[in-house]
Amino acid sequence: MSNTDFDVIVVGGGHAGCEAAFACSRMGFETALVTLSEKTIGALSCNPAIGGVGKGQLTREIDALGGVQGFITDKAGLHYRMLNTSKGEAVRSLRAQVDKDMYSREMQSLMKSQARLHIVTGSVEDIHVTGDRVGGVRLEDSSVIRARKVIMTNGTFLRAVMHVGEEVTSGGRVGEGAVQGLTGALGTLGLETGRLKTGTPPRLDRDSIDWSQLMPQVPDSDPDGFCHWTPPPRREWMNCHVTRTDEGVHDIIRDHLHRSPMYSGQIEGVGPRYCPSIEDKIVRFPDRQGHTIHLEREGLETNSIYVNGISTSLPADAQEALVAKIPGLEKAKFLRHGYAVEYDFFPPHQIRRTFECRALSGLYLAGQICGTSGYEEAAAQGFLAGVNAALSLKNEAPLILGREEAYMGVLADDLVRCDPREPYRMFTSRAEFRLQLRHDNADIRLARKGNELGLITDQQAEAVEEDAKLTESCVARLHKERSGTKTFHEVLRAPGASWESLEESHPEVGAWGISQGIKERVRIAVRYEHYIERQQDEVDRMKRNEKWVLPEDLDFSSISGLRTEARETLTRLRPDTIAAAQRIAGVSPADISCIFVVLKSRERDEGVL
């Protein structure tokens, strides 16, 4: 160890980098967080919000495992809303508007106060290789920092280019630069790169908006917050406001469309379908008469208003013209124009589920450089990469979460066989077992694992397990005790039933002495129990197929019977198990049979069971 400066180097201080660095240092390793600027650690580059459908679950899971995103969000939250409350708990997600400055300030102070975590300012331009492993990084001044593990979390900064109309500047975020050399450096290691595009809407001056015309959106009054381990956040909540585009706005966009870099051919990267620019919306859905816009305040001490819904890369004058047509924004002053950013990424089929690169041992990639979008997706990857780097240093088994265990497992599993054409974003529909991957049970699913990593205290994990036990025994009791021909379980499961109605009709249940928190857990468990049981067969089958590991040296091109399309896809994405191969689009059941044939004959030849 004396010949290295650190155990781990994390390159980048965004959502992925912070989680990675924090986890490594808490797991006992000397960690350097290398950033272009200390001030941008924990910055929210785009919208001032954490969570949302599918994404909120990720934040909860990171928190249950001992990560930081939920904790910091609750320190800076200004407006919480539980989404999808008209639907079942399995698709409910928390979303919080946060004060951006407060968020990054809190993150910076947490990082600075963490033992074994060292912040280094500099631009990493090359990977230092020692033998067949990573040895550290080389900064732009040619100095080398040595370490046994390197985690790259460069976000959108690699060869980043920003577009505002015809104006093109180098940089990954307004006022900041780009990293030029690293893509090439990783390329020489054999990593393939691609280019993606993302965008951000204009920021307007709060004092220039006519709020009287706008409809307020009121937050939940008593949110529980994201963090399992701190009391629910309480402060004076802030409203958001809603307005809409109309045909007048759309006409202006159409007039200027030819000047949009997306349509003039100036941008080659591919943008996300789920987060389209306003230009995209108008072009793709010409029949829509209007599009909703949410006005979100970026912080208590700033006048900056984030105009959620009109992400654009139109020229500045066109942006101003179209905003002036939007009700309430007629006299709005721009603090910053919307822009598109194009950046390099590394298609994530080049990494393993541990986020370690296949190409170079000890090098990890996480976050937006893996072709994802979103703070939550980035943080989840950073956390998993950090934890797995640390586990590897300890010579311990990696943390691989199953698709039936966590959204984080779905994310990692999707990524390693993913060749994204657009930034990957989490949706609840990606999780086939989402009925059991809920916001409300993230702690029960994951706190023990967090404890085993050393990131969750014994006391915390035990409290969660106590809850789980109480819930289970209460559910069992509901199954056992009956009211006439029906069990209490059936009574509680009936449409429209609640604990209150159950206790009213059967006062003896009231005497069981179940706490409010456990009642809530039980109610949700009862709702999903039968569905989850039915899905168990599928979970079992998936797990069986996960045991069929596809060896690293398996040559798909030599497997007879594979269709050409399947052969090419499999060779490129290199699934690690039969289960992963099955999930690849374009790989048919017949292709899977062919792979089985080879696995079984290998087994026989090698005399392995």
Add this chain to the structure above:
Amino acid sequence: MHDPESTGEEIIFALSSSPPPARVMILRLDGQGSIGLLNRCLSSGSLIEPRTPVRVQIRWGQSDFPIPAVAVSWAKGKSWTGNEGVELFLPGGQPILEGVLGRFADEGARAATPGEFTRRAFLNGKIDLSRAESVATVIEAEDRTALAAARRVLSGELAQNIDALSRQLIDIIALLEAGLDFSEQEVESPSGEALEQLLQPAEDALDSLLERRRWPRSGPGVPRVLLWGWPNAGKSSLLNILVGEDLAITSVEAGTTTDVVRGLLDNGDQALEILDLPGDREPGGEIERLALKRARDLICGDDAILWVVDGRRSVDSIKAEYQQLPEDIKDRCLKVLTHLDQRTHLHEEFGEAFWVSSSDGEGVNSLRSELFKTVQLDPGEIHSAALRFTRRQWHLLERCKESLQRARRGAMAGPELLVADLREAQQWLSEISGEATPEEVLDRIFAKFCLGK
């Protein structure tokens, strides 16, 4: 089933037409090198152009007289199995058959195992699972209607129907998922009447597909009759007397529920398979649960269930046992009371039940004829567009239907539960042919809605 040989690295041969005394025989060679192999057996002519019939003379056995034949070859990727292959048309005759096949074996080829050609075609991606399964049915078809039914599946009609239904379900799932994942973006999912108008046609399509199924009269896939009841109810004796053979194992080790005792009942027109799940099970116990699961896997469609109970027991205890039967069994079972000869009282309460005595056979004949009626096999009513499903296909379609029905019943319980049921329904279909990935659902969503704030 996954031998490495199946993919085409080895040359296999088989007679693919009716055996002698048929006047013309068709022999097939399949696998890399088949063409070369045949060429080595020729005294005149040779296979050069693929897919072009060539007149050839084959040397066979010890004979000096070559046999005239016509041969056609296929290059790799072009044949039915996807491998290099040859078809040989020969005059019929047992000595010729044995001689020529013997010659092939001398050249290093081996006889194909049953279904091996189909397996190769499947593994080479030439046919999907539902078609592969139907090949077996064609071979076993016992009459013209059955053959037509099996051929329709072989031509992919079942696969096409299932594909269409599957797409229909994915579309509905996509609409519902959009409302879950993008509810913040003014996406409204169908509900109430609109939802019903989407679900009803899907179920109708499934129903009309199920209506076109047809049982075979003999061979694999005949209708089944499952005996259900406690071990001491007299099921083994009933099974033996029904089929007239001593089949059932009399003593069974506790916990061996995976064994199925099978007997065949044949009235000359139609065969039925009688099944018993032996095992020492307790009401509500784990073995009972496993047996129930096994039973549900074994039966489908018009298969019959006999609930067998000891007729010497008291009316009350019999009634109590009936009440405790799993709903799906209770709904469709025929009640059979055993030990007719030893009954101590008349059970008026069980008027519709069949009384049988396994010791003297009383009542067994009327039970037998009722069984043939129950499985509804009137050849006159065979659908003109009948499809011959394999039992597995039928089973999966029924599972799909159950999931669909559950989806409709629970539509009010919440969209995420509705989607869970619909995904399950779609999953059953995809086990018959092809899979839908979550990406596929997302693609449909993106194509339909304007998303993103």
